[in-house]
Amino acid sequence: MAEMSERMQELLIKVPAAVLSTASLDGKPNSVPIGSKKIIDNETVLFSDQFLNKTLANMKANPQVAVTFWEGYEGYQLKGTVTIETSGQRFEETAAWIEDFGNQIGFPLKSKGAVILNIEEIYAVAPGPGAGKKLA
Numbered sequence: 001m002a003e004m005s006e007r008m009q010e011l012l013i014k015v016p017a018a019v020l021s022t023a024s025l026d027g028k029p030n031s032v033p034i035g036s037k038k039i040i041d042n043e044t045v046l047f048s049d050q051f052l053n054k055t056l057a058n059m060k061a062n063p064q065v066a067v068t069f070w071e072g073y074e075g076y077q078l079k080g081t082v083t084i085e086t087s088g089q090r091f092e093e094t095a096a097w098i099e100d101f102g103n104q105i106g107f108p109l110k111s112k113g114a115v116i117l118n119i120e121e122i123y124a125v126a127p128g129p130g131a132g133k134k135l136a
């Protein structure tokens, strides 16, 4: 497991969306923006699945993902393994959170699942001498 710094956690929550990259078993890549994200702890992030389609199929076949997020020229890439929860406390809490959020923005939203990322590696993506460096 790899631990996010306070700053990484702050930035992940602050950015409007992070890019979730998956790959099918035959290696076809797929990257999508994800706005619904929560920090569970410094090694674990939760995303809400409302619309995931190819992404969901990929994660079921191959649970290895990368999540990239940035602001200005500061950015990070998390790599790890996901599990998808479609029942239980985290699923229910995520469903309630997304329903509330949908009500706030006047656009009905339904969470189909909680995607739990266990972070195994963290890399810098900012341009410059540290680009691509493993941070944790």
Ligand SMILES: Cc1cc2nc3c(=O)[nH]c(=O)nc-3n(C[C@H](O)[C@H](O)[C@H](O)COP(=O)(O)O)c2cc1C
Pocket (backbone or CB within 6 Å): 016, 017, 030, 031, 032, 033, 034, 035, 036, 037, 048, 049, 050, 051, 052, 053, 054, 055, 056
């Ligand atoms: C700014 C933005 C934020 C999004 N946030 C989410 C999200 O939090 N959860 C979700 O399931 N889909 C979200 N989507 C939709 C997905 O990015 C994407 O459309 C969906 O996964 C279908 O693509 P796929 O077939 O490649 O998986 C968002 C899209 C945009 C443009």
